[in-house]
Amino acid sequence: MGYATRRAVPGAAGARSFTLSARLIHMKITVVGTGYVGLVTGACLADVGNDVLCLDLDERKLAVLKTGDVPFHEPGLAEIVRRNYEAGRLQFTSDTEAAARHATIQFIAVGTPPAEDGSADMQYVLAAAKQIARSMDGYRLIVDKSTVPVGTADRVHAIVGEELKARGVDYKYAVVSNPEFLREGAAVGDFQKPARIIIGTDDAEAIEILRQLYAPFERNHPKIMVMDARTAELTKYAANAMLAARISFMNEMSLFAEAVGADIDALRRGIGVDERIGTQFLYAGCGYGGSCFPKDVKALLQMAKDLKVPASLLQSVSTVNENQKKLLVAKIVKRFGDDLAGLTFAIWGLAFKPETDDVREAPSLVIIEELLRRGAKIKAFDPVAAKEAMRALGDPAGVTITPRAFDALEGADALVIVTEWKEFQSPDFERMRGLLRQPVIFDGRNTLDIRAARGAGFEYSGIGRP
16 A cells, blocks of 8 residues: 555455554655655655655656756755666656555645735645545545645645545545755755654554654654644744744844944854854845745735734835845945946846755846846856746846856946855955956855955945945
């Protein structure tokens, strides 16, 4: 029934036809969706010896995966995919019936993009649940891995029940919330060495199955936390909202720092050593982006509206972030004037963060669009995200992508740093001065050493730096 057991237990139609052994040797798993979450989940579960089938309806994406490559940039993932695909432990298909019948454990890891009102669009999650129910041929453990609104496990449970009733069968099943906590750019490591593994259900058998599944990932110390499904679903949103709030708090503090002539970096160190605060996510910058923080904060805000729960803090977190994305443009306008026609700006960094090609909600897109609207031209460089950025921008006139970072500087009137890639941290300032028409830097991530930049004769403007 999808994994090895000590002994099979025959039963009537609809009854569970297995018992758990003291130790499960091997599991068969289906993962619906091959995005960041689904592909990392499938590849890492296959890497510890399981038989994983990943389902996706995008044939172009499947064609890439079946070559052993991956359709997006995530450090370390391609090697794991290739190794397990070649070993036969990781397979890919667009056959929904085959996927539903492949395994007892069915992960749903599809996208939940924001709807027009900011709420999570649940159509793909619910469609996946229906697909499983329409083809399942025995007990199924359905695991919500996608980031979903509170109450989704209940909705999935009801939909599966309705589909089974329509089929005239009575297979047993369980639905579990098992949210992911993967950082883009470090997702493989986060999955292999998780800080916590949350299992949201009151079904004892489902808990035991998942304990066995995740056993290889909690060898050093216990990582599993069991709670009810609704708390598990809310925990995912709360974690991202908390991190977003820390970033927005520091960005707001950076405005105070600039106004009074203080140094946000020294301030960060001063408060970060307090163990009640800590140092993580206390870096000021030009705003957060990506597929999680903006989407999840907006989804929480919509949930708050629907539930008539006050959410003034969350609203402020979102507002501060949107304003912060325009801060560099405001600095540029203050320096060069509102009419930027005839000026060219070099942009270093297009991804919303280093080590990814994801540009969803990236500050770079807002900055480029605002500069273009004022008549400027752009020369941009990013180690991996250039193609995705141009696609997101609509391949506009006035934007040139360069193959190397220093190529973007040639003939530009200023450099704007938007993503803190490592290769930007210790540049050759003398060479930079020779390429730029004006020695001006706007550092949206406080990447450069301020004394080195100013010592090299640059007019330097960071975030919250004196």
